[in-house]
Amino acid sequence: MPKRLLLCDDEIAILRAAEFKLKKAGYEVHIASDGQAGWELIQRLRPDMVITDCQMPRMNGLELVQRIRSEPSLQNLPVVMLTAKGFELRPEELAQKWNVLAVVAKPFSPRELLQMVDRILGAAAEGAAVGPIPAETSYPESAGPRPDLASFSSAWDGQPL
Amino acid sequence: MRRTSSEKILAFGMMVLSAVSLLLGAGAAWRGFTPWIVWLVGGCLGGMCGLAAGWLLWRNFCQDQAALRSLNYLAELTTEGSSGQEALARFPSGPHKDAFFAALRKVAEAVSRLRERCQEADHLRTRQEVRLRRMQSEYQQMNTILSGLADPMLALNEYGELVWVNPSAEVLLVRREKQDRPPAAEVIECPKLVELLQTMTQRKTTGTRCEDIEWTDPAGKTHYYRAVVTKLGAGSEHPDSTALSVVAVLRDIGDQKALQKRHAEFVSSVSHEMKTPLAGIKAYVELLADGEVDDPETQQEFFRTIAGQVERLQRLVENLLNLARIEAGVVQVRKQAQSLNEILEEALRVTQPAAEGKQIRLEADLSPLYLNVYVDRDMLLQTAINLLSNAVKYTPSGGQVVLRSRLEDRYAQFEVEDTGVGLSEEDCRRVFEKFYRVQKDANMASGTGLGLPLAKHIVEDVHGGSLTVQSKLGEGSVFRVRLPLLARHWDNEAGGSATDSDLAPAASS
Numbered sequence: 001m002p003k004r005l006l007l008c009d010d011e012i013a014i015l016r017a018a019e020f021k022l023k024k025a026g027y028e029v030h031i032a033s034d035g036q037a038g039w040e041l042i043q044r045l046r047p048d049m050v051i052t053d054c055q056m057p058r059m060n061g062l063e064l065v066q067r068i069r070s071e072p073s074l075q076n077l078p079v080v081m082l083t084a085k086g087f088e089l090r091p092e093e094l095a096q097k098w099n100v101l102a103v104v105a106k107p108f109s110p111r112e113l114l115q116m117v118d119r120i121l122g123a124a125a126e127g128a129a130v131g132p133i134p135a136e137t138s139y140p141e142s143a144g145p146r147p148d149l150a151s152f153s154s155a156w157d158g159q160p161l
Numbered sequence: 162m163r164r165t166s167s168e169k170i171l172a173f174g175m176m177v178l179s180a181v182s183l184l185l186g187a188g189a190a191w192r193g194f195t196p197w198i199v200w201l202v203g204g205c206l207g208g209m210c211g212l213a214a215g216w217l218l219w220r221n222f223c224q225d226q227a228a229l230r231s232l233n234y235l236a237e238l239t240t241e242g243s244s245g246q247e248a249l250a251r252f253p254s255g256p257h258k259d260a261f262f263a264a265l266r267k268v269a270e271a272v273s274r275l276r277e278r279c280q281e282a283d284h285l286r287t288r289q290e291v292r293l294r295r296m297q298s299e300y301q302q303m304n305t306i307l308s309g310l311a312d313p314m315l316a317l318n319e320y321g322e323l324v325w326v327n328p329s330a331e332v333l334l335v336r337r338e339k340q341d342r343p344p345a346a347e348v349i350e351c352p353k354l355v356e357l358l359q360t361m362t363q364r365k366t367t368g369t370r371c372e373d374i375e376w377t378d379p380a381g382k383t384h385y386y387r388a389v390v391t392k393l394g395a396g397s398e399h400p401d402s403t404a405l406s407v408v409a410v411l412r413d414i415g416d417q418k419a420l421q422k423r424h425a426e427f428v429s430s431v432s433h434e435m436k437t438p439l440a441g442i443k444a445y446v447e448l449l450a451d452g453e454v455d456d457p458e459t460q461q462e463f464f465r466t467i468a469g470q471v472e473r474l475q476r477l478v479e480n481l482l483n484l485a486r487i488e489a490g491v492v493q494v495r496k497q498a499q500s501l502n503e504i505l506e507e508a509l510r511v512t513q514p515a516a517e518g519k520q521i522r523l524e525a526d527l528s529p530l531y532l533n534v535y536v537d538r539d540m541l542l543q544t545a546i547n548l549l550s551n552a553v554k555y556t557p558s559g560g561q562v563v564l565r566s567r568l569e570d571r572y573a574q575f576e577v578e579d580t581g582v583g584l585s586e587e588d589c590r591r592v593f594e595k596f597y598r599v600q601k602d603a604n605m606a607s608g609t610g611l612g613l614p615l616a617k618h619i620v621e622d623v624h625g626g627s628l629t630v631q632s633k634l635g636e637g638s639v640f641r642v643r644l645p646l647l648a649r650h651w652d653n654e655a656g657g658s659a660t661d662s663d664l665a666p667a668a669s670s
Contacts (some may be wrong), residue, residue, distance in 0.1 A: 011437055011440070013444075013466050013469070013470060014440050014441055015436075016466070017441065017444035017445055017448060020448060020453070020454075020459075024453055043523050065267035071615045076384075084432075084436035084440065085429070085433060105436075106436045106437065106439070106440035107436055107439040107442070107444070108440060108443070108444070108446070109447055110444050110447055110448060111447060111451065116334065130546075133343075155197060
């Protein structure tokens, strides 16, 4: 029986691309265009994993994650977040507080997203505890070259420079 | 002086002696003392003594007279306006004349020197007074300038006591009884500033230190200051409690901080807006490149999506550039007297097809008056099209959009009213912010979140008008633009508050 995934994003183009890739890999993919619709689908379909965008109408990604974690039966549901945000999000905080396994920065590669899904669901299938994904894969941007920001006092990737 | 008095004593002695001799002679004669030679000797001795005394007294008198006269001459000589020569000529010749003249010349020289010095001193005093007045006025000026300075300034003596503050610095101080030189640590509320001032006061060498200070005042407002604190030299050898040791100037950099924050937010939202279409492009390109798509129809669909995302990105960049160009004043504003109605009619023509495509009735209710406005035609046309197309975008099929124009109290006004989805109170407030998009309606139409900010900038900053919105959720919105009428027009109206209600056919030329 194929694993069931839920994709949540208000950008239909992105939703379609990820859906196409994951479906082709053999997953059963369901899509929702906002957090509220996503939450309804989660309750109805009980997916094995949720991939959600942050900024969405009606209920945003963070609210959706909080809703999921407030439900005792969904404590260990693997959640990955997609985001186009710059530096407002702190992946460590999300991981620690809400057990978000990874934060994937947009634009993302569907291939890498699939690999991540495979790894998370593979690990879950083997019964291993699914811990947060290492930083390089979870947040590709931080692996890239850092701008020389010696004089910049703001935070980058959530870490004060 | 001593000589004259000793002469007077001598003369007095002589007189006593002569009187005694005369008395002795007279006494001898009266008693019938026979040898007459005694009388004679007594009388002669007395007479001689009397003569000597008289001579001495006369001499003394003459000397006094001469001294008195000399003084008078001297007085006359030193009186301003009199000629010394004339006074000297009147001086009687005599044994004292030469010596007196010599002395007198010396005195006269001394007096004239004294007079010169007096004049000099007078001069000096006048000059000093002028200088003092100038310094006083300069001090007043400086004080006015420093007091009027928006930047807080503080001055401390070497004991760390507050010697001087300007009014702007008083926000930093604890309100309390005026004390002459309160210790800075006790009256300054901001602990970081106190620490900095203390460090600088204790410092031995001169120099300047610059530090950014963040401080939340008791009212809860956060201030950002850049403090420049200068340690002055020891100055005098006599330390004085009023001598300045440390001077601090604080510049309020709150605006700068806010600007930085806004800028960072702006960059963040721009990148967010760009990443979304980029994400689509990247995903589809990868799918196609990996050969995942076998079905030619799906391939075509993916290519179309990519093209759509590229277009979206392009539009966003275009809008951003336009906004930046106009805001930076790079775009030349070409204002001309224009008919507002004519511009609005053009905008209607442009938006008509989109409205028809959505089965929306687009109606015009334009003022019969000639609304003379002084505007950049292209910019205003862009604004009108923008408002109209927004109305069409956010109005469901079958709805209605009305464009109205009218003369309203020295303003030319036009408004776009729709029967669309409407805006909440918060949305009304925020809809002119860059990149703000009403979340719930984001899927109704594509947009960059830059159209309304651009329109607002064009109407308000470029044309001195106003762009406002009135809306009710679910019922529709009205976007209203007011532009100042060209002065010529309302001058003819005799300054009255002409509105469309008092239509005068003559006014529409």
